[in-house]
């Protein structure tokens with residue numbers, strides 16, 4: 001590649017940006033935590049858990065090693081048992097289904113709707129006498145219609161665990177993702193909305209009993225008094241990562257506003273292109289406050305567009321390696337979900353992160369218009 005091209009390259013996600021702009025602050029945090037020897041279950045973690053709970057308006061937050069573990073722990077803490085069925089949208093990370101599997105339950109994938117989130121009617125149709133829980137994924141920074149889903153859970157006496165790995169700060173009718181279900185889970189993987197410098201996650205709940213079970217399950221089964229109250233895992237959020245997350249949470253609202261502004265810019269630049277369908281704009285629907293973890297479009301001739309953008313130095317991503325969860329043969333699903341399967345021939349993620357400039361968005365959009373001959 002020529003250097004002129006390199007200078008214009010727009011990666012899908014620039015991982016060094018998760019460190020370099022804050023290098024001095026982060027190094028000071030390493031030193032402070034290291035000199036105190038404060039590595040596991042220390043005050044920085046407690047402070048972050050409290051601040052996260054306050055940000056969301058939820059009673060309890062417990063740091064865990066990653067969101068996949070968090071989902072497993074949340075399902076068990078919410079009462080899901082071996083042999084139970086758990087209904088989820090097949091348009092999610094395989095981690096959502098893996099957590100159900102490793103909780104001993106049976107993952108039941110269902111269709112998503114036009115907004116790419118779980119279709120409540122499809123979820124309700126999938127319920128059987130063995131169904132124990134709904135597990136909606138709050139995908140791409142948007143929260144599902146939680147009134148509809150809570151109505152279904154109530155009618156069928158189901159637990160609800162939210163996969164909010166992509167939705168910190170997203171709201172539906174004023175309430176945050178992560179506050180609707182019996183429990184919810186967030187991810188702090190570096191490319192997630194609030195990222196740390198490695199793996200991390202949190203479980204949130206308003207239920208003191210579930211919070212106590214999560215706390216025990218994530219720390220060798222030990223209860224608040226140090227007694228082993230049952231079998232448990234080691235799945236704690238490192239105190240160092242928590243200190244970094246607490247520092248970043250203080251500036252988080254600005255990062256969300258940046259993402260929403262970039263989404264508005266994409267919409268302005270692309271709304272005339274008939275070959276693509278854009279995510280809802282940031283101010284389109286008063287019920288939804290979207291935070292744009294991803295900018296997921298539907299595109300005609302998707303693979304050609306992706307290659308064309310790649311040749312122009314623009315990185316994109318096809319969600320989840322190109323398949324919905326139920327489409328991976330090794331996982332043994334028998335469901336046929338035609339809407340989701342068609343969608344997966346069309347979906348593409350454009351660059352979306354708070355370090356993206358308006359000029360870069362303009363460059364991406366100009367290339368897309370050129371591909372479609374506009």
Ligand SMILES: *Cc1c(COP(=O)(O)O)cnc(C)c1O
Nearest residue numbers: 066067068093095165166187189
């Ligand atoms: C990232 C992600 C996960 C898994 O999060 P980890 O912290 O990497 O385990 C689960 N579900 C969804 C929807 C995700 O995007």
